[in-house]
Amino acid sequence: MLSALLVMAAIAIVLGAVLGFAAIKFRVEGNPLVDQIDAILPQTQCGQCGFPGCKPYATAIADGEADINKCPPGGEDGIHKLADLLGMEFKPLGGDAVSKPKSVAIIDESTCIGCTLCIQACPVDAIVGAAKQMHTIIAAECTGCELCVAPCPVDCISMQVIEEKISNWKWKYPVYSLNAVEAIQIAATGTAR
Amino acid sequence: MRTLYHFHGGIHPPSNKTQSTQTAIARAPLPSLLIVPLQQHAGETAKPVVQAGDHVLKGQLIGMPDGFVSSAVHAPTSGTIAAVDMQLIAHPSGLPNLCATLIPDGKDEWVALKPVDDYRSHSPAELQQLLRMGGVVGLGGAAFPSDIKVRIGKQKITTLILNGAECEPYITCDDMLMCERAAEIVQGAEILRFMLDANEVLIGVEDNKPEAIAALQQAITASGPVLQQNKRYEVVAIPTIYPGGSAKQLIRVLTGLEVPSGKLPTDIGVQCFNVATAYSVHRALVKGEPLISRIVTITGNVREAQNFEALIGTPIAELVALAEALPDTDAYIMGGPMMGFPLPAVHVPLVKATNCIIAASKKIFPPPPPAMPCIRCTRCVEVCPADLQPQDLYWFAQSKEFGRAQAFSLFDCIECGACSYVCPSHIPLVQYYRFAKSEIRAREHDKQLADQARVRHEYHEQRLEREKREKAEKLAAKEKAAQAAKLASAQPLTPQQQTEQAELAASRAHIRQLAQSEVEHTDEGVTK
Numbered sequence: 001m002l003s004a005l006l007v008m009a010a011i012a013i014v015l016g017a018v019l020g021f022a023a024i025k026f027r028v029e030g031n032p033l034v035d036q037i038d039a040i041l042p043q044t045q046c047g048q049c050g051f052p053g054c055k056p057y058a059t060a061i062a063d064g065e066a067d068i069n070k071c072p073p074g075g076e077d078g079i080h081k082l083a084d085l086l087g088m089e090f091k092p093l094g095g096d097a098v099s100k101p102k103s104v105a106i107i108d109e110s111t112c113i114g115c116t117l118c119i120q121a122c123p124v125d126a127i128v129g130a131a132k133q134m135h136t137i138i139a140a141e142c143t144g145c146e147l148c149v150a151p152c153p154v155d156c157i158s159m160q161v162i163e164e165k166i167s168n169w170k171w172k173y174p175v176y177s178l179n180a181v182e183a184i185q186i187a188a189t190g191t192a193r
Numbered sequence: 194m195r196t197l198y199h200f201h202g203g204i205h206p207p208s209n210k211t212q213s214t215q216t217a218i219a220r221a222p223l224p225s226l227l228i229v230p231l232q233q234h235a236g237e238t239a240k241p242v243v244q245a246g247d248h249v250l251k252g253q254l255i256g257m258p259d260g261f262v263s264s265a266v267h268a269p270t271s272g273t274i275a276a277v278d279m280q281l282i283a284h285p286s287g288l289p290n291l292c293a294t295l296i297p298d299g300k301d302e303w304v305a306l307k308p309v310d311d312y313r314s315h316s317p318a319e320l321q322q323l324l325r326m327g328g329v330v331g332l333g334g335a336a337f338p339s340d341i342k343v344r345i346g347k348q349k350i351t352t353l354i355l356n357g358a359e360c361e362p363y364i365t366c367d368d369m370l371m372c373e374r375a376a377e378i379v380q381g382a383e384i385l386r387f388m389l390d391a392n393e394v395l396i397g398v399e400d401n402k403p404e405a406i407a408a409l410q411q412a413i414t415a416s417g418p419v420l421q422q423n424k425r426y427e428v429v430a431i432p433t434i435y436p437g438g439s440a441k442q443l444i445r446v447l448t449g450l451e452v453p454s455g456k457l458p459t460d461i462g463v464q465c466f467n468v469a470t471a472y473s474v475h476r477a478l479v480k481g482e483p484l485i486s487r488i489v490t491i492t493g494n495v496r497e498a499q500n501f502e503a504l505i506g507t508p509i510a511e512l513v514a515l516a517e518a519l520p521d522t523d524a525y526i527m528g529g530p531m532m533g534f535p536l537p538a539v540h541v542p543l544v545k546a547t548n549c550i551i552a553a554s555k556k557i558f559p560p561p562p563p564a565m566p567c568i569r570c571t572r573c574v575e576v577c578p579a580d581l582q583p584q585d586l587y588w589f590a591q592s593k594e595f596g597r598a599q600a601f602s603l604f605d606c607i608e609c610g611a612c613s614y615v616c617p618s619h620i621p622l623v624q625y626y627r628f629a630k631s632e633i634r635a636r637e638h639d640k641q642l643a644d645q646a647r648v649r650h651e652y653h654e655q656r657l658e659r660e661k662r663e664k665a666e667k668l669a670a671k672e673k674a675a676q677a678a679k680l681a682s683a684q685p686l687t688p689q690q691q692t693e694q695a696e697l698a699a700s701r702a703h704i705r706q707l708a709q710s711e712v713e714h715t716d717e718g719v720t721k
Binding site: 042 | 625644
């Protein structure tokens with residue numbers, strides 16, 4: 001009886017030590033869920049979700065403080081992915097936010113007065129310029145967050161939708177076209193073939 | 194006799210090749226205008242180095258390669274550049290791209306050519322540069338810059354394969370080229386073999402082209418002195434089965450080796466070039482002539498199907514006029530009936546990748562019956578040359594489950610169209626695969642951009658943090674210095690002065706405290 005107890009106690013101590021060691025050795029820094037959510041978010045850093053960037057929004061979702069349908073640039077697709085990851089139901093985009101086509105900001109360089117306000121507003125440092133010097137946007141780095149549009153005192157920044165070019169063209173989902181000629185024939189003759 | 198191997202599946206569509214092999218290759222007359230796209234190759238668009246109004250000579254550089262995967266573009270004849278602007282090109286999207294429009298002056302005057310006397314005395318890097326600046330790209334259809342394909346990696350290339358299979362119906366441009374210009378092909382092959390340092394050269398030709406096989410064999414015997422004696426050259430007749438001319442399938446048939454999923458032929462010591470590419474390598478190096486023309490088959494619903502040697506940039510309308518397209522032609526297909534696509538307009542220019550133009554009519558290509566649901570008969574599985582499960586890929590593509598499609602090796606699909614050809618439900622399977630592939634590529638691209646934006650945003654935050662810290666440190670250092678200076682210059686003070694100073698210090702501390710709390714407030718306002 002006593003030996004059995006001792007054996008059980010010894011096993012408990014050994015296993016406890018192993019678990020304790022593992023808890024320290026394999027400790028996960030931060031919440032891994034935050035990174036997974038952050039990887040789905042489009043990283044426009046636009047703040048349309050009410051948080052100052054994608055990472056804070058991801059943290060809020062992980063903590064259960066924010067809904068998953070607050071990201072207009074991510075669109076429905078993003079919400080679907082978040083719902084899949086978190087095991088939640090899909091929700092349509094919240095509020096009156098609409099998902100806009102992807103665009104980049106363009107500075108009208110002849111109107112720019114070089115006030116640097118847009119440079120301070122840009123979350124990804126995609127605007128080049130200095131005080132009283134003309135500014136310009138590095139189009140390849142622009143996330144289309146529109147945060148630079150409002151601060152501009154002379155309204156020289158506009159958003160331009162990215163056009164479809166050969167380089168970014170995609171094959172479309174196959175659709176079956178209706179045969180217009182046949183329909184006219186049927187209408188004319190009143191009989192189906 | 195060589196042991197040949199099989200690849201899985203394959204089909205036997207009617208070949209329709211005899212129509213266009215009755216007459217020799219004809220030289221197309223100089224067109225009234227040439228539209229030369231600056232992106233005729235896989236990779237980056239060449240940078241235009243001419244402007245409207247410039248006079249150019251035949252073979253003069255008009256597009257400089259821009260980026261690693263890129264190739265040069267040259268003026269196909271002498272004349273005046275009328276414009277460098279966006280023009281409609283032969284692309285399934287029907288979108289315009291940057292082109293140089295050239296009005297020929299009729300003199301067809303060459304620029305000073307710089308042929309290479311003895312390519313063996315040049316380093317591989319020099320020869321690669323010559324191919325790049327000669328605008329040599331793969332002429333089998335993918336138009337991949339050839340200079341990149343001759344770069345030797347870690348793996349030693351043992352076998353160079355020349356692809357003369359030409360398995361798609363209707364197309365005969367390679368067949369005619371092999372029949373008429375076999376010697377140049379063999380010499381081009383020897384240059385490529387030299388650059389790759391391969392041990393053997395296998396020329397794979399489908400057995401429905403006996404004249405081409407004979408011509409190549411004769412050319413190899415005749416050009417014996419040019420070829421290195423200890424290297425083996427062999428023309429191999431391979432069974433006629435579609436898609437036997439696809440690079441991976443041809444490698445399998447000739448060597449029995451399989452290119453692993455996601456790998457390149459070079460990873461297993463094989464490199465593959467089209468016969469027409471070998472021909473243009475010869476032209477570019479031995480004659481110094483850049484790639485400004487190619488052989489193109491004009492066939493289908495035409496009075497006289499024929500192969501033409503046409504200048505790059507020739508409007509396709511002028512070529513089909515030479516072959517006399519019949520009045521009931523309703524579309525023009527670039528490439529073969531299996532993998533080609535309808536041209537957005539007939540005035541688009543001929544490009545380096547244009548191997549064939551088929552005039553289509555309802556009679557030759559009746560519109561496909563409406564697609565029916567998949568009945569999972571697995572006929573597509575039986576014919577798939579890439580050993581895939583087309584019915585599953587179709588299922589995932591149409592329900593947009595791209596992750597699963599990728600897990601089922603969607604990217605090993607060569608888009609040959611064999612599955613669509615046999616599908617009893619007439620489902621446009623390849624269209625679904627193309628849709629899924631381009632969607633996945635676009636998503637990966639977006640992901641890359643998002644990652645880039647994330648990193649930049651993190652740097653941005655770090656920078657703001659650092660600037661704030663540096664400002665505070667500077668302020669503290671300044672204050673400290675001021676205090677030290679005061680202490681140094683401090684003299685015994687009267688009691689009245691002492692109380693005055695104490696009061697001053699107290700009010701300063703109070704103000705600092707106030708300012709500090711305000712900063713905290715604004716900080717809160719930002720983060721919350």
